[in-house]
Amino acid sequence: MKSLKKKLLALSLASLCFTGTMMVPAEVEAASTAEKLLYGAAAMLFISNYYSRMDEHSQLALLNKCQQETGVYESAEADNRVQEIYQNICDTGAVKRSYKVYVAPDEDINAFMSLGGVLCVNKGSLDTMDDDELAYVMAHEISHGEKRHNVSGVKKRVGLLTALNIYMGDASYGEYLLANIAGNYVSNAIFTKDQEKEADDWGFQYLVEAGYNPGAGAAAMQVLKDKYGESSPSGIKAVLAPGNHPKTSDRINKNLKWMSAYAGNHVQVKDDTIVVNGEKAFQAAAMGKYTNKERTYLTAGKLAKLYHAGHVPDAVLEDNVIYCGNTAIYTVNEEENGAAYTAALNKGIQKNRGEPVETHYKIDDRRAELQKQQKESDS
Numbered sequence: 001m002k003s004l005k006k007k008l009l010a011l012s013l014a015s016l017c018f019t020g021t022m023m024v025p026a027e028v029e030a031a032s033t034a035e036k037l038l039y040g041a042a043a044m045l046f047i048s049n050y051y052s053r054m055d056e057h058s059q060l061a062l063l064n065k066c067q068q069e070t071g072v073y074e075s076a077e078a079d080n081r082v083q084e085i086y087q088n089i090c091d092t093g094a095v096k097r098s099y100k101v102y103v104a105p106d107e108d109i110n111a112f113m114s115l116g117g118v119l120c121v122n123k124g125s126l127d128t129m130d131d132d133e134l135a136y137v138m139a140h141e142i143s144h145g146e147k148r149h150n151v152s153g154v155k156k157r158v159g160l161l162t163a164l165n166i167y168m169g170d171a172s173y174g175e176y177l178l179a180n181i182a183g184n185y186v187s188n189a190i191f192t193k194d195q196e197k198e199a200d201d202w203g204f205q206y207l208v209e210a211g212y213n214p215g216a217g218a219a220a221m222q223v224l225k226d227k228y229g230e231s232s233p234s235g236i237k238a239v240l241a242p243g244n245h246p247k248t249s250d251r252i253n254k255n256l257k258w259m260s261a262y263a264g265n266h267v268q269v270k271d272d273t274i275v276v277n278g279e280k281a282f283q284a285a286a287m288g289k290y291t292n293k294e295r296t297y298l299t300a301g302k303l304a305k306l307y308h309a310g311h312v313p314d315a316v317l318e319d320n321v322i323y324c325g326n327t328a329i330y331t332v333n334e335e336e337n338g339a340a341y342t343a344a345l346n347k348g349i350q351k352n353r354g355e356p357v358e359t360h361y362k363i364d365d366r367r368a369e370l371q372k373q374q375k376e377s378d379s
């Protein structure tokens with residue numbers, strides 16, 4: 001009987017591969033509706049448990065699989081950079097899992113989180129983004145790992161009919177097929193829009209809790225938009241910005257709203273202009289690898305960070321750099337009027353220097369729970 005089921009399973013999966021449709025074995029076809037529902041629920045539970053175990057216990061094997069597929073960029077500088085950012089995010093105390101992080105040699109702007117907690121960041125991302133922007137991308141992917149989005153994603157690759165046939169067939173053979181499906185999933189993650197929005201949300205929280213620029217989320221999304229537009233790239237690049245992600249412009253606007261809330265709503269970006277307490281300050285100019293919009297978001301983020309702490313000091317101009325206290329806010333170029341920018345900033349700052357902003361994120365609840373667990377294990 002098991003041999004028959006195994007053959008039926010192989011036939012069904014072969015038909016799926018070659019025709020795009022699943023042949024349903026007679027024993028499944030003949031089952032009553034109630035039996036199909038019961039078998040279906042049991043089959044999907046089996047699939048879920050299998051991939052949950054793989055996600056939890058197969059990290060080194062999946063790391064090897066990822067690195068074989070993407071290659072490894074052999075650079076101590078690049079590796080140190082992503083490891084430092086990863087450690088800073090972990091130091092928030094709100095990251096529950098342990099991840100393996102490495103850099104791939106691909107020049108495209110991309111990163112992905114695989115099953116098993118393997119985070120791959122392309123060299124192209126390191127070349128294009130600064131540490132604040134890169135931290136947001138990595139925080140976004142870590143959020144997928146923390147929420148186990150990969151498990152639900154790879155389950156979508158299986159489907160109910162395949163799950164039924166694996167569940168009713170030979171267990172060891174079924175697990176072999178499931179492992180192959182997971183292997184093909186490494187660079188083809190499937191996340192829902194809700195999962196992407198959740199990862200964006202948690203990514204911002206990890207970003208600011210780790211001490212990075214609150215405007216970096218919007219800036220990172222602007223880098224993606226400048227490269228790919230609102231449309232989705234294809235292939236492995238689609239992991240970072242696939243068609244089931246929200247529109248890039250929507251993600252920029254959402255990050256700007258989070259940044260403003262982090263600043264107690266004292267700092268905003270409107271029509272590409274930095275606004276402080278309702279007073280227009282200036283539009284940032286492009287400089288070096290940074291576009292004008294990218295610099296606008298990062299400059300607004302620096303001000304947001306100051307307002308989050310409260311009691312913002314006046315802006316001063318020294319050697320073409322605008323400072324607020326010890327924080328370098330903005331470097332003006334030869335064509336910009338640094339004195340006018342400084343005066344415009346101070347007009348807004350002097351209206352309201354702000355009080356420390358109290359924020360309560362979901363990340364705070366996670367941190368508190370982990371700290372509680374640590375105390376219990378120590379006692």
